Amino acid sequence: MAGEQRTTYHIVAAAAAGVVLLFVLDGLGFFEGLNRFAYDLAFRLRGEVRPHAPIVLVTVDEESLGKLGPWPLKRSVYGALLDKAGAARAVGFAIIMSEPREGDDSFAAAIARHGRVVVPAYIDDRLRLALPAPSLGRVPTGHLHLEPDVDGIVRHVYHGLETGGRQVPSLALALRDAARAVTAPSAAGAPLPEASSAAIAQHYPMYIDFCGPPGMFPRFSLADVVAGNVRPDAFRDAFVLVGVTAPGIDERVIVPFSQARNRMAPVEVQANILDTVLKGNGIRSPSSASRLALCAVLAGCWLLLFLLFSEAGSLAVLFVSLAGIPLCTLSLFAFRQVWVDPAIFALTVAYLYTVVFVYRLAEASARLGRQYEAIAANLPAEGSIPPCSRGIAGLLSIGGINASVAILDAATQQLVERSIRIESANRELEAFNYSVSHDLQAPLRVIRGFAVALEEDCREEVDPACREYLARIRINVTKMEELIEALLGLSRIGRADLLRLPVDLSDMATEIAGELRRAAPERPVEFVIRTGVVVNADAHLMRAVMTNLMENAWKFTAGVVPSVIEFGVEEAGGERRLYLRDNGVGFDNAYADKLFVPFQRLHSKAEFPGTGIGLATVQRIIHRHGGRVWARGETGSGAVFFFTVPA
The missing domain is CATH 1.20.58 (Methane Monooxygenase Hydroxylase; Chain G, domain 1)
Structure with a gap:
């Protein structure tokens, strides 16, 4: 313990x-690598979900560049777009506008007419915050900064960039506030400088709840919108995001849905950010x-x-x-x-x-090491083998495992050989025992017959002393026959086949108790028998076990009044133990092991008659069932015999 x-x-x-x-x-x-892999896989397993808010993309694609002119486009084109999207809740541009361009005046006028427009700020290659061109006037600003993780995948966004004591919100937050007619933080107070080289701090991180792979949001070509090929109702009460999708102008980004190399345009990433913000319950x-x-x-x-x-x-x-x-x-x-x-x-x-x-x-x-040592102690010296490796270190090494296997294999081989020799010797011993016992019965019958003949035919000629001698001969011949029959029974137990069936030992004990009472009705013996004790065993052999044990208890309680014999069952150490207890003369517990050895007796024949084979028979039957039997006693205080019968 x-x-x-x-x-x-x-x-x-x-x-x-x-x-x-x-x-x-x-x-x-x-473990960040494992977590990021699991995070991306969760998106793909969850699959696509419909965008929460009406968000429409207007893209500068190859068709737009072919019809509206080379990149960069005149900003008057964006002014025309704003006039077409007047019914939109808010319009956000994901196109860098940090330098003055032709058409800024008309674009600024269109911004003023619409009133719900956000233009971008971004972090340049020298980690400076680049703001919209001053020529656009005071206009709400939101940053486009996307910071990939170390593996290059965009999973989150910072909704606040702080520099020079001012905060610039993300484009998504600025669009939400513009739609609510809330003044964006970057539009308050004096105009911001063209670019700030102050230290940039990032605040308010948020996981982006991507709706799916590219193509989840409706989109229109900028050329079609400006040409009037898109009905104004397409933008009614919608958030409009304007960005570049033409190859070679804006680098696409990797998102959790990019397992098939289908990178996403930055404007669509901004659309996913906006959808997450508008849902109000981004990934937490x-x-x-x-x-x-x-x-x-x-x-x-x-x-x-x-x-x-x-x-x-x-x-x-x-x-x-x-x-x-x-x-x-x-x-x-x-x-x-x-x-x-x-x-x-x-x-x-x-x-x-x-x-x-x-x-x-x-x-x-x-x-395993202890068991091997116990086995090795019983092996012959000439067949000894090296010690088995002990501990986990010996098993974890290849050599240790192989050495242990080889050692145990050698031990097993020796044990198998010894078992074969023992089994052969046992068979020969049983055959010899049976033959001797059987052959002894014939001369005993002859001795009995001559003794009876002498007593009957020569009764008048034989004096009383001789008649007593003849009576003693007959008594001892009877004892010898009983002993031979017991030996034959013990021998038959070793050869008999087991037929395991459910056996009710309680009923069996009750029947045997009745037989004992009928044999000696004058004895006041109390039987205490536990009901419902059932084992899976050979009924014939278990009858011999119960008979021997109960007759043993009956014999050794002969001089005790009142006599009590109890049969029951108990659970101990996870094992089901059956027992037969009596309050008879008992025995010295130091000699308990001798009880099950044939012909070993702890009491004289004069006190308690018997062959000395009964308990040996019990042990052999229990062992044949795979169980064990043992006894505890105390001189003058009775005895208890335990046995187990595995299922």
């Missing part, structure tokens, strides 16, 4: 240390502390289950957990817009299973 407790303490300590190390590595970002993620606290609670539950369950049960818990972690993560993501990084949970349960498995393997190795 103390060894098991120490092992449990070691497992708990190793598990706690490993989980803490995993938490530290998680905090240092070691719990804090790192909350996530690790949940993982710590689950780690305790997993460790408890691994310690309680068997190897097969622990493996089932591992598989269920490894399947349930991504399932729960995907369900939260798809239905609740909550993302929980799953790597730490999967790694924790895998680590805990490994720790418990390794310690159990070490225990099994130690038991």
Whole structure:
């Protein structure tokens, strides 16, 4: 018990240390790659969803460049677009306008007429915040900055860029506020400088809830809109985003849906950001502390289950957990817009299973070594083999495993050979026993016959002393016949086939008790028999077991008043034990092992007659059923015989 407790303490300590190390590595970002892969996969498994808000894209595509002129287009074209999209809730441009261009006056006038227009700011190659050209006047501004993760995939956006004491909102926030007639932060106060080289800080991160791969939002070519080929109703109460999709002008970005190399145009990324903002419930993620606290609670539950369950049960818990972690993560993501990084949970349960498995393997190795030593102690010296490697270190190495297998194989081979020799010797001994016992019966019958003849035919000629001698001869011949019959019965038990069927030992004990009472009705014996005791065994042989045990108890309670004989069952150590208890003369417990040896007696024949074979017969029958039998007693205080019958 103390060894098991120490092992449990070691497992708990190793598990706690490993989980803490995993938490530290998680905090240092070691598992970000796994989490990002799972995050992108969750999008693809969830599939496409319809955009929440009416968002329309107007794109500068190849057709627009062919009809409206080379890039960059005159900004008067954008003014014409605004006049066509007058019914839109707000119009946002995802086209850089940091330098003055031809047509700025007409574009600025169109912006003023529309009143709900946002133009972009961006971070240039020298990490400076580039703002719209002053020639456009005071106009709401939103930044277009997209910062990919280290693997180049865009997953989130910062809704606030701060520089020089001012904040510039994202294009999506500025569009939302413009539609609500709220003054955008960048439009308040004095005009911003053309470009700011002050340090840039990013605030308010948000995971982008992408609706799907490219093509989820309706789009029109800028040339078609300006030419009047698109009905004005197409923009009614919609958010309009204007951007470039023509190849070679604006670099497309990688998003979670880009597994087929279908990169997304920046204007469509802005559309997904806007849709997320307008839904008002973008993808949320719990804090790192909350996530690790949940993982710590689950780690305790997993460790408890691994310690309680068997190897097969622990493996089932591992598989269920490894399947349930991504399932729960995907369900939260798809239905609740909550993302929980799953790597730490999967790694924790895998680590805990490994720790418990390794310690159990070490225990099994130690038991294997002890069992081998017990086996080796009984092998002949000339066939001795080297010691078996002990501990987990010996099993984890290839050489250690092979050496252990070779050693155990040699031990098994020797045991098989010895078992074959023992079995052959037992068969010869049983055959000899049967032959001798059978051959002894004929001369005994002759001796009995002559003794009876002398007593009957020569009664008048034989004096009383001789008649007593003849009577003694007959009595001892009877005892010899009983002993031979007992030996034959013991021999037959070793050769008989077992026919296992459900046997009600309670009914059998009741019948035997009745027979004993009828044989000696004058004896006041109380039988206490537990009902419903059923075993899967050979009925004929179990009858011999119950008869021998109950007759044994009946015999050794002869001088006790009142006599009590009890048959019952108990559970101990996970084992079902049947017992027969009496309050008879008992025996010295130091000699309990001799009870089951043929002809060994702890009491004289004069006190208690018998052949000395009964308990040996019980032991052989129980062993044939794969069980065990033992006894406990105390001189003058009765005895109890236990036996087990495996199913």
